[in-house]
Amino acid sequence: MSESKGYTFVVEKGITKGGKYGKSRRYREPNEPSTLVQAWKTHAGKTGSIEAMSKEPKGRVAVFTKQNLLAKAVHAAFYDHHELILSPDVIWLTIAQGLANHVDQNAEKLRSNFVSFEDKEEIVISRPEFVKGSPDNDWEGVFPEFAEKIAAKTKSNIAELIECDFTTTTVVERLASYVTLMDTVQHYFSYTMACGCGFPSITLAGTVSDWEKIRTKAERLKEYELDWWLSDLLPALDQFVLAAKGEPDLNFWRSLCNINVGTSFPVYEPLTGWIQVFFPYLNAVGWDDFNTFEEAQDGNKKKQLRRNDALGNYKVSFESRVNISNFKTSDETFGPPPAGTLPGVKLENFPPALSSAPFVYKDLQTRKKHDMAFCSGITCLVQHGNEALEPMVGWAVLDSGIEHPL
Numbered sequence: 001m002s003e004s005k006g007y008t009f010v011v012e013k014g015i016t017k018g019g020k021y022g023k024s025r026r027y028r029e030p031n032e033p034s035t036l037v038q039a040w041k042t043h044a045g046k047t048g049s050i051e052a053m054s055k056e057p058k059g060r061v062a063v064f065t066k067q068n069l070l071a072k073a074v075h076a077a078f079y080d081h082h083e084l085i086l087s088p089d090v091i092w093l094t095i096a097q098g099l100a101n102h103v104d105q106n107a108e109k110l111r112s113n114f115v116s117f118e119d120k121e122e123i124v125i126s127r128p129e130f131v132k133g134s135p136d137n138d139w140e141g142v143f144p145e146f147a148e149k150i151a152a153k154t155k156s157n158i159a160e161l162i163e164c165d166f167t168t169t170t171v172v173e174r175l176a177s178y179v180t181l182m183d184t185v186q187h188y189f190s191y192t193m194a195c196g197c198g199f200p201s202i203t204l205a206g207t208v209s210d211w212e213k214i215r216t217k218a219e220r221l222k223e224y225e226l227d228w229w230l231s232d233l234l235p236a237l238d239q240f241v242l243a244a245k246g247e248p249d250l251n252f253w254r255s256l257c258n259i260n261v262g263t264s265f266p267v268y269e270p271l272t273g274w275i276q277v278f279f280p281y282l283n284a285v286g287w288d289d290f291n292t293f294e295e296a297q298d299g300n301k302k303k304q305l306r307r308n309d310a311l312g313n314y315k316v317s318f319e320s321r322v323n324i325s326n327f328k329t330s331d332e333t334f335g336p337p338p339a340g341t342l343p344g345v346k347l348e349n350f351p352p353a354l355s356s357a358p359f360v361y362k363d364l365q366t367r368k369k370h371d372m373a374f375c376s377g378i379t380c381l382v383q384h385g386n387e388a389l390e391p392m393v394g395w396a397v398l399d400s401g402i403e404h405p406l
Contacts, residue, residue, distance in 0.1 A: 005167075005206070005207055006085075006203050006204055006205040006206060007203070007204050007243065007244050007245075007246060008083075008201050008202070008203040008204075009201060009202060009243060009246075009248040009250075009253070010200070010201050011199045011200070011201060011202055011248075011250060011253050011254055012198070012199065012200060012254070015081055015198070015200050016081060017081055017082070017083065017200045017387065018077075018080035018081040018082040018200075018387065019387060020383070020387070021061040021062070021076065021080070021082065021381070021383045021387075021389060022061060022062075032062075032063075032065055033063050033065070034063075035056065035060075035063065036053070036056040036060065036063050036379060036380060036394065037050065037053070037056070038063070039063040039064050039065070039379070040053055040375075040396045040398065043064075043292065043354075043375065043396075043398065044292075044398040044399065044400070044401075045292075045400065045401070047400065047401030047402065048293075048398055048399055048400050048401045049398070049399045049401060050396055050397070050398060050399070051132075051133070051137075051139070051372065051396075051397040051398065051399050052135075052137065052139040052396065052397040053394065053395065053396035053397070054172045054175075054379075054394040054395045054396070056380065056394075057380055057382050057392050057394075058382070059382040059383050059384055059385075060380045060381070060382055060392075061381055061382065061383045061389075062076075062380065062381035063379060063380055063381075064352070064353060064354065064377070064378065064379045064380070066348070066352060067347050067348065067350065067352070068279070068347070068350035068351060068352055068353045068378075069353045069377075069378040069379070069380075069381060069391050070090060070094055070275070070278070070353055070378050070391050071271060071275055071276075071279075071345075071347060071350045072347065072381070073381050073389055073390075073391045074256060074257045074271070074273075074275045075257060075271060075347060076381070076389060077198070077199050077257075077389050078198040078199060078256070078257040078273075079198060080198075081198055081199070081200055082199070082200070082383075082387060082388060082389045083199065083200050083201045083202070083203065083386065083387065083388035083389070084199050084201075084202045084203070084388065084389055084390075085202075085203040085205060085384070085388050085389070085390035086202065086203070086204055086205065086390075086391075087166075087168045087173075087205040087206060087390070088164075088166040088167075088168050088169075088205065088206045088210040088211060088213075088214055089164045089166060089168055089169055089173040089176075089177075089393055090378055090391050090392075090393065091214060091240070091278070092164060092166070092177075092214050092217065093164065093173070093176060093177060093180060093353075093355075093377065093378065093393060094278045094279075094353065094378070095214070095217075095218055095221075095233070095278060096162045096177065096180045096181075096184070096355075097180060097183075097351070097353065097354075097355055097377065098229065098278065098279060098280045098281065099162070099184060099221055099224065099226070100180060100183045100184040100355060101280065101281040101303065101305055101351060102224065102225075102226060102229075102280060102281065103184050103185070103187065103224070104187070104296070104301055104302055104303055104305070105281065105301055105303075105305055106225070107187035107188075107296070107299040107300075107301075108187075108299035109225075110224055110225065111187075111188065111299075113155065113156065113223060113224055114154050114155055114156075114158060114185055114188055115153065115154055115155065115185075115188045116155070117188075120187070120188060120189055120190050121153065121188070121189055121190075122189070122190045122191075122192055123146060123149045123150065123153075123189050123190070123191055123192070124192045124193070124194055125142055125145050125146060125149075125191075125192070125193050125194070126193075126194045126195075127142065127193055127194070127195045128194075128195065128364075130193070130195035131195075132195065132361065132363055132366075132370070139397050140171065140175060142193065143175045143178040143179065143374070143395075144175075144178060146178065146182055146191060147159050147163070147178040147181055147182075150181060150182065150185060150189065153189070154185060154188075156220075156223055158181070158184070158185070159181055161217055161220055162177055162180055162181045162184060163177050163178070163181070164176070164177040165213075166206055166210040166213065166214075167206050167207050167209075167210055168205050168206045168210065172393055172394060172395065173393045175376065175395050176355075176376035176377065176393045176394070176395050177376075178376075179355050179356070179357055179374045179375065179376035179377075179395060180355040180376065180377075182355075182357030182374060183355035183356060183357050184355075186295070186296045186357055186358070187296040187299060190295055190359075190360075191357060191358070191359035191360070191374075192359060192360045192362060193359060193360070193361050193362065194362050194364065195361060195362065195363055195364070198257070199253075199256070199257075201388075202243075202253060202256075203388065204240060204243055204244050206244070207244070208241065208244045208245050210244075211237070211240045211241045211244045212241055214237060214240070215234065215237045215238065215240070215241055218230065218233060218234060218237055219234060226280070228280075228307075228311075229280040229311065231312075232277050232311040232312045232314075232315075233277050233278070233280075233311075236274055236277045236314075239252045239253075252274070255273050255274055255314060256273045256274055256275055257271055257273035257275055271344045271345055271346075271347070272313065272314070272344030272345075273314055273344070274314030276308065276310055276311065276313070276314065276344065276345045276350075277311055277312075277314060279308055279345070279350055279351065280307065280308055280311065281303075281305040281306065281307060281308060281351060282305065282306055282307075282308045282345060282349045282350065282351065283304065283305065283306075283348070283349050283350070283351055284304040284305055284306040285304050292356045292358070292373045292375065292398065292400075293358050293371045293372065293373050293398075293400040293402070294358060295358050303351070305351065308345070310344060310345055313344065352377070353377045353378035353379075353391075354375055354376070354377035354378075354379075355375065355376050355377050356373050356374065356375045357373060357374045357375075358371065358372070358373045359372055359373065359374065360372070361399075362406060363406075364406070367405060367406045368403045368404065368405060368406060369403065369404050369405075369406055370399060370400070370402070370403050370404075371399075371400040371402045371403075371404075372397065372398060372399050372400060373397075373398050373400070374395070374396075374397055375395065375396045375397075375398055376393070376394065376395035376396070377393065377394075378391045378392070378393055379392065379393065379394035379395075380392045380394060
């Protein structure tokens with residue numbers, strides 16, 4: 001995230017701020033990677049490797065896993081009383097990933113909204129100067145070219161809509177949004193490269209116009225049969241705009257995250273606050289693994305997802321004025337949600353905060369082709385000098401380790 005004007009507002013007065021991240025293990029997972037390199041290697045699989053990646057940000061205290069890192073950041077900040085920083089890029093990428101999941105679940109139904117052809121068209125990017133595995137390969141120049149070619153072949157300015165273009169946007173966030181675009185339309189295109197050659201305070205980064213732009217961009221998603229999501233999402237985005245103007249509705253922000261601790265193990269605590277409004281689809285079978293390197297085919301769903309039937313549940317706690325001071329959890333194992341709330345979403349049911357777009361790397365020198373993938377999303381959690389937590393964006397190019405003759 002670039003240095004940009006933001007607005008900080010106090011949510012809970014007198015609350016003791018959390019210290020160093022990680023003192024509590026409530027939100028930590030077994031065998032959690034300790035570095036971003038380890039996280040991408042795990043994501044690439046046993047035979048895979050990292051071809052390129054964005055730099056690990058300073059202050060990194062957690063990296064992505066199968067859990068959604070935005071939901072995890074909110075969970076950690078709430079429980080351990082950390083200040084929370086949210087950027088327009090992180091919020092918009094999460095919304096755009098929701099659109100990508102919607103298209104994956106309804107690819108043929110939505111085809112005419114995106115393209116005017118049947119089956120899949122191949123988009124080829126030529127990089128004769130690339131040498132596979134070389135650190136000198138300009139991968140940052142590849143993403144915009146794919147986005148440009150997608151823009152020329154699609155409708156409704158979908159490429160412009162999905163792109164991160166805020167005052168906080170750096171090269172990393174912009175490139176990450178191009179991968180999200182490729183993910184969104186991968187049912188209609190194949191990609192090939194010819195080579196060879198509980199918060200003390202919340203800070204909304206950016207400007208008022210950034211948050212107004214997100215609201216405007218989100219409203220355009222009505223074109224894709226998403227009224228059922230937007231009826232809950234847009235009122236929440238209105239609150240971001242008000243807060244950025246210096247008029248936060250503290251009752252709303254206090255209901256960002258509530259946690260029912262009446263469960264058998266802390267990692268499975270449902271989040272009942274409005275963080276869930278950013279996720280129109282949830283994992284259908286807990287932490288769902290799908291093949292990052294597998295192409296979307298014939299309109300078949302790549303991911304096992306279900307509609308989030310808890311989208312509007314945050315309104316109950318908001319209207320009931322449920323917050324950290326009066327939040328009463330059940331003492332029962334797997335007990336009912338607290339009074340004044342409706343059922344929430346468990347961390348393992350949020351979809352991962354990553355987008356992926358498989359592509360074929362054709363090496364004309366070795367006469368081999370490699371199954372690879374562009375990946376991007378919310379990849380790190382950073383703790384700043386004031387101990388505030390901020391989810392951050394990153395990208396990588398991964399090699400599956402599988403090769404075929406040309």
